[in-house]
Amino acid sequence: RSVQLGDVLTRENLASVLGDERLRRALFPTLPEGMAHDTATLEQVVGSPQFRQALGSLSYLLESGQMAPLVGQLGLGPEASTSVEAFLRAIQEQVDAEGDGNAEDEDRDAEMH
Numbered sequence: 001r002s003v004q005l006g007d008v009l010t011r012e013n014l015a016s017v018l019g020d021e022r023l024r025r026a027l028f029p030t031l032p033e034g035m036a037h038d039t040a041t042l043e044q045v046v047g048s049p050q051f052r053q054a055l056g057s058l059s060y061l062l063e064s065g066q067m068a069p070l071v072g073q074l075g076l077g078p079e080a081s082t083s084v085e086a087f088l089r090a091i092q093e094q095v096d097a098e099g100d101g102n103a104e105d106e107d108r109d110a111e112m113h
Helices: 011-018 021-030 039-046 049-064 068-073 084-112
Strands: none
Touching (some): 011 021, 011 039, 021 039, 049 084
């Protein structure tokens, strides 16, 4: 069986994300209207059957190639829309590349001072 988003985005794996205040604040605007902007609400959402179902749907769409337009809009190559594993790998590569760019910017800033 192929990797599914629900296999990766478990409550345990998301605990570190939910523990980071900057990341929590970035997630609050995505909550449904009227929900409290706190860690307990985020934990409730990621543990809900609706969240699990949405992850299953996204996994299916990635596996079927139907997410290609969105994947392209995210700046990922077409191969990222062929499977969940390819999608996650492409995101990791993008983050790594951005991190390298940030490190280079920091080095350049340090040299200027």
